[in-house]
Amino acid sequence: MNLPVIIKFVIDLLAVLLLxxxxxxxxxxxxxxxxxxxxxxxMSLSVVGLLSYYLGTSGIAIQSxxxxxxxxxxxxxxxxxxxxxxxxxxxxxxxxxxxGCGGMSSLLVALGVAIFPISSGQENFDFFKSLINxxxxxxSIFVGAITFxxxxxxxxxxxxxxxxxxxTQSKVRHFVNIxxxxxxxxxxFDLINGNTSSIWLLVIVSSLxxxxxxxxxxxxxxxxxxxxxxxxxxxxAAAAGFVVDSQLLIVAGAMVGAAGxxxxxxxxxxxxRSLVSVLFGGSLSAQSTASSGSxxxxxxxxxxxxxxxxxxEAANKVIIVPGYGLAVAQAQHTLREVTKKLEQxxxxxxxxxxxxxxxxxxHMNVLLAEADVPYEQLKEMDVVxxxxxxxxVVLVLGAxxxxxxxxxxxxxxxxxxxxxxxxxxxxxxFVIKRGMSAGYSGIKNDLFDxxxxxxxxxxxxxxxxxxIGELKDLGVGEK
Amino acid sequence: MSxxxxxxxxxxxSLLGLELIGKVPPTLHTxxxxxxxxxxxxxxxxxxxxxxxxxxxxxxxxxxxxxLGFALFNVVGGFFVxxxxxxxxxxxxxxxx
Numbered sequence: 001m002n003l004p005v006i007i008k009f010v011i012d013l014l015a016v017l018l019l020x021x022x023x024x025x026x027x028x029x030x031x032x033x034x035x036x037x038x039x040x041x042x043m044s045l046s047v048v049g050l051l052s053y054y055l056g057t058s059g060i061a062i063q064s065x066x067x068x069x070x071x072x073x074x075x076x077x078x079x080x081x082x083x084x085x086x087x088x089x090x091x092x093x094x095x096x097x098x099x100g101c102g103g104m105s106s107l108l109v110a111l112g113v114a115i116f117p118i119s120s121g122q123e124n125f126d127f128f129k130s131l132i133n134x135x136x137x138x139x140s141i142f143v144g145a146i147t148f149x150x151x152x153x154x155x156x157x158x159x160x161x162x163x164x165x166x167x168t169q170s171k172v173r174h175f176v177n178i179x180x181x182x183x184x185x186x187x188x189f190d191l192i193n194g195n196t197s198s199i200w201l202l203v204i205v206s207s208l209x210x211x212x213x214x215x216x217x218x219x220x221x222x223x224x225x226x227x228x229x230x231x232x233x234x235x236x237a238a239a240a241g242f243v244v245d246s247q248l249l250i251v252a253g254a255m256v257g258a259a260g261x262x263x264x265x266x267x268x269x270x271x272x273r274s275l276v277s278v279l280f281g282g283s284l285s286a287q288s289t290a291s292s293g294s295x296x297x298x299x300x301x302x303x304x305x306x307x308x309x310x311x312x313e314a315a316n317k318v319i320i321v322p323g324y325g326l327a328v329a330q331a332q333h334t335l336r337e338v339t340k341k342l343e344q345x346x347x348x349x350x351x352x353x354x355x356x357x358x359x360x361x362x363h364m365n366v367l368l369a370e371a372d373v374p375y376e377q378l379k380e381m382d383v384v385x386x387x388x389x390x391x392x393v394v395l396v397l398g399a400x401x402x403x404x405x406x407x408x409x410x411x412x413x414x415x416x417x418x419x420x421x422x423x424x425x426x427x428x429x430f431v432i433k434r435g436m437s438a439g440y441s442g443i444k445n446d447l448f449d450x451x452x453x454x455x456x457x458x459x460x461x462x463x464x465x466x467x468i469g470e471l472k473d474l475g476v477g478e479k
Numbered sequence: 480m481s482x483x484x485x486x487x488x489x490x491x492x493s494l495l496g497l498e499l500i501g502k503v504p505p506t507l508h509t510x511x512x513x514x515x516x517x518x519x520x521x522x523x524x525x526x527x528x529x530x531x532x533x534x535x536x537x538x539x540x541x542x543x544x545x546x547l548g549f550a551l552f553n554v555v556g557g558f559f560v561x562x563x564x565x566x567x568x569x570x571x572x573x574x575x576x
Contacts, residue, residue, distance in 0.1 A: 019518060020495055026514045026561075027503040033565040036514050040558040043521065050524050054531045064530050067544040071526070075548035079556030083563065094560060095513050102519045102553035108546035109525040116539045132482050227512055233519040234496075238489060240525040250485060251492035252521040258496025259515050266503060355505040362509035369567035380505060 004056030011049030012248045018042035019252055023259055029375075046248055088370055089327045091363060096155040096226045099233050103147025106236035107203070110140035110243050114199050131192065136242035138188045141199065142206045143236040149210030150229050154222055157214075164216065173216050174280070180209040213279070221278045223356070224267050228275075231260025267356070273418075297436065297444070303454040305463060308430050309470035315392035317348045319384065321421055322364055323357055325398015325433065331461035332371035335397065338464055338471070339373075345476045350377050352384040352394075352421050354402035381421055388425035396423060396431040396447075398460050404445045415443055429453040432463045510564045517557025523550035 019042045025035025054060050060068075079098070086094045114137050156162035183205040190198035217225055238253030268275050312318065320339065326332060339349045351373065357364040365378055379387075388394070396403055406413040407420040423429050424447055431453060447453055456463055503511055530543035 020499060023496070023499045023511075023515060023518070026511045027500055027507060029504065029506060029568060032507060032510060032568065033562065036510070036558060036561045036565055039514060039518055040554075043518070043523075043554055043558075046521070046524060047527065050527055058531070060531050061535065063535060063540065064533065067530050067533075067540045068527065068547065071530075071544035071547035072551050075551030076555040078548075079552040079554070080559055082552075083556040083559030086560070088564075091509060091513075091560070091564070094556075095509070095516055098513075098553045098557045098560070099516050099519070101549040102516065102522060105520065105522040105526060105546045105550035105553065108542055108549065109522060109529055112529050112539050112542035112546065115542075116533075116536055230512055230516045230519065233516070237519050237522045237525075238492070240522050242485060244525045244528045245485075246524055246528065247485065247488045249521055249524055250488045251495075252518055254489050254492030255496035255499070256515050256519040256521075258493040259500045260512070260519075262497060262500045263503070263508065263512055263515070266500075267508065353505070362506045362511075365506040366509060366564045366567060375568065378506070 002057075004053050007056070008049050008053035011045060011052075015042045015046040015049065015248060016251050018045070020255065023255065046252075049248075087330075088367055089330070090159070091366065092223060092226060093155045093158045096151045096158065096229070099226065099230050100148045100151030100155070102233040103144045103151065103229075103236050105144075106140050106233070106240040107144030107148060109240045110137045110144065111199070111203070113137060113243050114141075114196065133243065134192050136239050137199075138191055138202060140236055140239035140243055141202055142184060142188070143232050143239060145203055145206035146210035146213070147229050147232045147236055149207045150214040150232075151226070153211050153214040154226050154229065158222055162215075164218065173212065177209060177212045180205050180212055184209060217278065221273065224264055224273070224275070224278050227260060227264040227267055228279075231257050231264060234258075234260055297449055299449045299451070300436070301451070301454045303430075303456060305456060305458075305466040306470050307454070308456055309467055309474060309476075311393055311428055311430070312342060312347075312395075312467075313345070313471070313474050313476050315342075315347055317387075317391045318342060318350075318393045318395065319387065319391050319423075319426065320349065320351045321357075321394060321396045321399050321403055321423060322351060322353070322368065323397060323399025323402065325400075326460050327364070327367050327398070329398065329460035331397070331464050332367050332373075334461050334464040334468070336368075336371040336373055338467055341468065341471050341476050350379050350384065350387075352381065352423075353378050354381050354399070354421055355419070357399065357402060381419060385422050388422045391426040392428065394423045394426040394429045396429060396433075397464075398433070400433075400445055401443065403447055404443065405450075406443065406446050409446070413443065423447065424450055424452070427452065430456055432456045432458065432460055434459060506568075510561050513557055513561040513564065517554050517561060520550045520553035520557060523547055523554060526550050 018038055022035045022039030022042060025031040025038065082094065153162065184202055187198045187202035187205060191202065214225060234253045234256030238250045238257060241249030241253055264275065268278065326335065342349050351368060353364055368378060401415060403421050403423045404415055405424050407415040407418040410416060429452055431448060433455060435457065448455060526543050526547035530540055530547065533539040533543060
């Protein structure tokens with residue numbers, strides 16, 4: 001072993017260690033931010049390691065430097081700008097977009113090596129001679145393409161640019177996807193037989209497969225899909241590692257792939273969905289309209305903001321249940337003002353955070369943290385559920401499915417078995433909502449029919465602003 | 480590196496990944512996903528390798544460069560956005576009575 005090899009070995013080892021520590025640290029609140037920076041540092045370290053290795057061995061041509069600089073400046077710049085500008089409410093879409101680009105990168109690397117096998121032949125890199133390389137190139141292209149198109153579709157659906165086309169809910173979609181899958185298998189074997197041009201067939205059909213698999217999935221399940229695609233992009237990176245013969249790439253890719261899989265499972269559990277039903281079951285709302293799950297509301301009580309303010313003033317303990325509607329209305333800051341007033345009046349206020357509140361686990365925590373809500377006031381579902389019977393007022397803000405008692409009482413409901421917040425146990429429940437439309441699952445919410453539930457119709461931000469006015473008139477929080 | 484030893488690397492890396500994430504509070508699901516996502520941009524190393532080994536093959540250089548761009552978009556954007564999310568957790572509320 002010569003010196004550059006040893007140096008690279010040591011740096012790679014260090015990078016893997018730091019990346020592992022980074023992922024580990026990211027799973028604890030206290031260490032998360034430092035861990036993220038540690039991981040970023042490890043990534044830069046790995047680049048330094050690779051470049052110094054080539055400088056020490058084969059050298060890097062000027063021309064290569066130019067293309068390296070062009071690519072990195074453009075990519076980093078766009079990434080940094082997007083990361084700084086994007087509003088916190090569109091976090092899931094942003095992660096999907098980044099993820100898709102990672103998949104695209106793996107796809108391009110494999111494609112480059114496949115099309116120009118000779119030019120990389122410095123160290124007997126004769127790619128098409130060995131079966132292993134063909135397999136890893138194919139896997140890298142296959143997974144990379146699915147990650148890319150799948151992520152883009154997921155992003156478009158979350159942004160509302162794309163709806164779920166009706167035909168994708170019929171059984172036809174399974175047939176179509178099977179055709180795509182078989183076609184990619186054929187392209188794969190054709191490739192191994194030495195027919196290089198079938199690589200394009202592989203690119204096309206695996207891209208189509210990514211679209212075909214993601215398109216039928218309902219918006220409510222999108223976070224799980226994004227997490228799964230994130231895991232895929234790790235696998236794509238590992239496959240690219242086999243293509244260019246890099247252990248570091250394989251380790252890091254495998255780590256992300258496995259960690260992503262675990263995270264996906266954790267998320268599925270939170271929503272009481274199995275991965276299989278998320279991937280192949282189609283969208284929830286389509287099922288429920290087909291069955292008799294939906295029905296008419298019979299006993300809706302609507303009330304004014306003033307009544308709501310009066311009840312709040314008389315309360316001792318208030319629990320806030322925030323949902324995606326709050327995020328869409330950008331009302332988290334207004335909400336914080338309301339709760340500040342209540343707290344100043346000696347009322348105990350906590351926020352009940354459902355594991356999948358917001359459309360992505362942890363999303364709501366991020367939004368509330370943005371509005372300066374103290375971390376200690378955010379209570380997880382299991383902690384807060386026993387408190388509801390002793391609670392005077394519950395404010396449900398733009399949440400729907402996560403407070404649906406059907407999940408507990410109605411075994412025929414598609415939501416049955418999903419862990420929910422038992423808000424109906426509280427003395428009074430106010431649901432602030434724009435209208436009677438169903439939640440993300442498209443299922444009727446029995447909570448709205450209960451006698452202790454009152455609906456306050458209106459945009460979350462406007463209602464909260466009015467609420468601040470009413471509370472002021474009552475002299476709440478003025479002392 | 481022989482193929483077999485690379486397979487070992489793959490296996491051990493996967494096991495490590497499985498072990499690393501045991502219990503994660505739901506609060507951190509989004510940042511964790513976003514951070515792990517940034518790490519998956521490690522394909523930038525493959526893109527770099529491609530560019531270095533291109534030896535003046537312009538189409539390959541371009542493919543490598545585009546690939547590097549996509550990867551860095553993933554990496555830089557991913558880490559920044561994760562940091563932005565996590566910064567909100569660490570901010571101390573100053574006006575507490």
